[in-house]
Amino acid sequence: MDAGLSGLSGLSGLSGLDLPRDAPGTGPARAPAISCRNLQVRFFTEHRTITALQGLNVDVPTGEFLTLLGPSGCGKSTLLRVVADLVQPNHGEVRVFGALPQVARLNRDIGFVFQDPALLPWRNALQNVELPLQVAVNRVRRAKATPRELLELVGLKGNERAYPHELSGGMRQRVSIARALASDPKILLMDEPFGALDEITRERLNEELRRVWRELGITLLFVTHSIHEAAYLGQRVLMMAANPGRVHAIVPVELPPDRTPALRESREFIALTSELRRLLGAC
Numbered sequence: 001m002d003a004g005l006s007g008l009s010g011l012s013g014l015s016g017l018d019l020p021r022d023a024p025g026t027g028p029a030r031a032p033a034i035s036c037r038n039l040q041v042r043f044f045t046e047h048r049t050i051t052a053l054q055g056l057n058v059d060v061p062t063g064e065f066l067t068l069l070g071p072s073g074c075g076k077s078t079l080l081r082v083v084a085d086l087v088q089p090n091h092g093e094v095r096v097f098g099a100l101p102q103v104a105r106l107n108r109d110i111g112f113v114f115q116d117p118a119l120l121p122w123r124n125a126l127q128n129v130e131l132p133l134q135v136a137v138n139r140v141r142r143a144k145a146t147p148r149e150l151l152e153l154v155g156l157k158g159n160e161r162a163y164p165h166e167l168s169g170g171m172r173q174r175v176s177i178a179r180a181l182a183s184d185p186k187i188l189l190m191d192e193p194f195g196a197l198d199e200i201t202r203e204r205l206n207e208e209l210r211r212v213w214r215e216l217g218i219t220l221l222f223v224t225h226s227i228h229e230a231a232y233l234g235q236r237v238l239m240m241a242a243n244p245g246r247v248h249a250i251v252p253v254e255l256p257p258d259r260t261p262a263l264r265e266s267r268e269f270i271a272l273t274s275e276l277r278r279l280l281g282a283c
């Protein structure tokens, strides 16, 4: 059973967390957080060449919550990896705050959360969150919130000393989100982070993540296979198609910013998810 879900309610008193961050790009003339122009990524294997992304254009404004949806193999993870400077494009241009992804990587501007939380089993929750601050002591920027406060932010107050095997899957994923936030990233990339969780835990984490995002003013790219998750979380949904991986549609999410569980039952939400399902079927 997942626990500690009330963690965000008392956060306004935490130093620094209630203030807008000094993220770049908030002025009208600033570069978007992420900009991709005519992006192409090819992988050359022994037997064949795979075009993972072809002619992909997208701008992600600073502070946006963008969800990515699309069939398996359409290049969602590859796109995140290009932004994180883990994969180099063959053609086209990627800019993160107007500079090369490498600059963002060296500045520690980007945090990554994967489907597998990959916590160190011999470190407790707090020690796992502290890890990025300990491995690159001089280079890393520290979040205004301490690791302990970040655990509170993700709803794990009281679980600081628990070891990964003592935590549920949802709690482990919360630890990995706090760990990604510890080095104060301006962009958080999340690749199917809740894919392995049961529906109820996942919906709770969706609400928590929306609150964390609003609290921190971070730019968030979130990959999912769930139409409901994409609609509930995002301000826009980037729908991709496969073979080659490309943008199929960019769908604005015109739902109120305060997303509550009741919204999932609403007419607008059902209309949006039907539209996304229709588009996904045409990918």
Ligand SMILES: Nc1ncnc2c1ncn2[C@@H]1O[C@H](COP(=O)(O)OP(=O)(O)OP(=O)(O)O)[C@@H](O)[C@H]1O
Pocket (backbone or CB within 6 Å): 043, 044, 045, 050, 051, 052, 070, 071, 072, 073, 074, 075, 076, 077, 078, 079, 245
């Ligand atoms: N390192 C790699 N070497 C060779 N091919 C790769 C590599 N990484 C990805 N690919 C190929 O690129 C394409 C896009 O892969 P990617 O993992 O980005 O898709 P995805 O949309 O994230 O899929 P999924 O929803 O299944 O996670 C696939 O055909 C995949 O096999």
Ligand SMILES: [Mg+2]
Pocket (backbone or CB within 6 Å): 076, 077, 078, 191
């Ligand atoms: Mg993937």
